[in-house]
Amino acid sequence: MDGSFKGILYPARLPTFNRLAAPESVAELVQWFWIPEWDIEPGRTSRQHLIANPAANLVVQMDNVVYSGPTTRAGYRDLNGRGWAVGALLRPAAVPVFTDDPGSLRDAELALPLGDLQSSVARAMNAPDGGTRRERAVDAFASWLGALGYSPSEEALLANRMMDIIGSDPEVARVDDVAARLAVSGRTLQRIARKYIGISPSALIRRRRLQDAAEKARLDPSADLADIAAELGYTDHAHLTNDFQKFLGLTPSTYRRAVGS
Known part of the structure; x- marks a missing residue:
């Protein structure tokens, strides 16, 4: 799925971006995983404009985990310094795991106390690369979701x-x-x-x-x-x-x- 930029308004300005297919074990919960990585020189900012998919995302960042609700308008994120994120574009069936009122989180983010998820994904992303760190991060994310034992109705x-x-x-x-x-x-x-x-x-x-x-x-x-x-x-x-x-x-x-x- 690498190289798919639908919804990203200015892909030429994107530092590094990968989309990875969801493992079969969580295919009913996750549409795909997305991983931006950046290393921007001091004093500069890279602004990423998006027409985000109208769905929720669960995003592991370097220091926290956020649930990002569906958006109703174009938005942007400013990137600076060095960093990464590992996001799961959630399918609708996964939403009840995190909220019983998704409309209340339109155009909003909610930090979640999911330290075990954050630490397992961060270990994969921060480990010596070997060319597979993104795949290992997705596997860790999918394993965490699978361990929830949730079966969609x-x-x-x-x-x-x-x-x-x-x-x-x-x-x-x-x-x-x-x-x-x-x-x-x-x-x-x-x-x-x-x-x-x-x-x-x-x-x-x-x-x-x-x-x-x-x-x-x-x-x-x-x-x-x-x-x-x-x-x-x-x-x-x-x-x-x-x-x-x-x-x-x-x-x-x-x-x-x-x-x-």
């Missing part, structure tokens, strides 16, 4: 399937499309999204389309923005521009110029 697994469909099927443009694929009602989707994600299904669809639009605009500078809007199901170019301005604070054209600079 059928409802939680339905929430996973809902997120999978929204995140991977470009033909899905409305909540009714998702409901039809899962053979459930729109009301059921609203309920499980509230319980396991903290963001509505319609907002999830809008976020996926925005991520796709940003990626297409970045990867193909010659592509017509109106064609991108039509391909992704926007009514017109103006609606794409409105989404960019609402969530990113800039127009698609401005983003394209910035990412090429």
Whole structure:
């Protein structure tokens, strides 16, 4: 999965970033693991802009562990000095392990007293490399999750399937499309999204389309923005521009110029 930058607005500015597949033992709990590493000269800062996936993350850092709730807008992190993080992009089924109200943690972070997880991942990341420290860190993280003994319910697994469909099927443009694929009602989707994600299904669809639009605009500078809007199901170019301005604070054209600079 290395080299996948969807959701990262300016990947050329990223120090070092790896995405690793979740081991099969935790595949129902984790979408993937992500590991940024940086070593920035004194006095400088690297600002990383993100359209984060609309899901929660459990992030092991050099000195703590944080649960980061789903986001509703673009954000950034400033990196300085030398450091690393090992994050797990949580699938909806994992959320009840950490909170019974994911909506209360939208756009927020909560430090968790998980010293055993932090220490085991840190040992792997700080050990002599041998080219496998990231894999060892993921194994330690997955082992900790597995030791929790948590088994997702059928409802939680339905929430996973809902997120999978929204995140991977470009033909899905409305909540009714998702409901039809899962053979459930729109009301059921609203309920499980509230319980396991903290963001509505319609907002999830809008976020996926925005991520796709940003990626297409970045990867193909010659592509017509109106064609991108039509391909992704926007009514017109103006609606794409409105989404960019609402969530990113800039127009698609401005983003394209910035990412090429």
